[in-house]
Amino acid sequence: MNAPPLRPTRFPELASTDRAALDALLDRVPMAHIGLVMGDGPFVVPTLHARDGDQLLLHGSTGSRWMRALADGAPVCVTVSELSALVVARSAFESGVRYASAAIFGRASVLSGAAQLAGLELLTDRLLPGRTAEVRRPSARELAATMVLAIPLEHWSLKVADGFSDDDPTDVAGPAWAGALPLLTVWGDPQPAPDLRPGIEVPGSVRALLSTD
């Protein structure tokens, strides 16, 4: 088994063992960065993910080289990060960002049969809740072309930085401003596909997502 650096040596005060905070981050941020060793070097690729209880699901083409490497048991680090604000300090040195970042270490297993289908439905509904009920079921050909991987939420670390800068007293007494500038993510207006047939309205799943903004 991969021996990850689970205990941060830097800024240990930012480290969290709060499983609920881990779950909330994973459920809030749809994109993960998958790290593995390909050839003789590291490789990092972004992909969508969905948490299913105590495991993280990924999916992709059966032709994807990194998916196949994970299916073959390669050690993986899945990192899910969120940048939520600039932290403006009274010095460049103390300036930074508010962020949350989780790293999950382990190996993946391939889901098949009913578990594969359930995983795909979860991945679809995670991105756009309720969408599965609005579209047809995957065909046999589509299922055969898609791999679903599960990674246990067993070895993980979480770091959260959510405060203000910790400036030197001499800087606090100086003329520079300090604070934070939140970075927000919002949905824009839906764009109909160019080949959308007339009379097909924006579906409930999209309307529900926009109403939670």
Place this chain on the structure above:
Amino acid sequence: MNAPPLRPTRFPELASTDRAALDALLDRVPMAHIGLVMGDGPFVVPTLHARDGDQLLLHGSTGSRWMRALADGAPVCVTVSELSALVVARSAFESGVRYASAAIFGRASVLSGAAQLAGLELLTDRLLPGRTAEVRRPSARELAATMVLAIPLEHWSLKVADGFSDDDPTDVAGPAWAGALPLLTVWGDPQPAPDLRPGIEVPGSVRALLSTD
């Protein structure tokens, strides 16, 4: 040298060799995911970055284990990704996201002296343009505690997916909606630090950033 998978085998139509598009992505997205091999497995950590012409700059504490590993010449993959929309297809299979993702492969070198200071100023002004001129210069102690690394923009790959779904004709003829739902990033209102002294106004750098929203 690391032998990266520079030619994507999957979705080769998404691959780009457009250096200007690479630069625009790097300059637009402040967070990078750094992948390296730590111990016997992959490790992925988010950090801020700034492009300086033909190289990418990173900075961090001299006590950081992954920074020290990079300084020692470990092969690195730096991935910078942006998720810009949900692509809502007429089937789960064709659904996905609009994204851009760059992977830069190489090894880092440590900047020192004037190059270190210039790098730190660029990193500060990249995040908040004009901030360097509003704060004091780094102290000798701060410079000694900070490492600045440069990675050449020499071996890289770029993928951009920015269209709509490519649905089967039978699905296009069916009842399901298709389109895209843009994901936008906006700045919120500035939050003054709790220890901000009265009478210090929001600085020009912050006001300029908000006015470009």
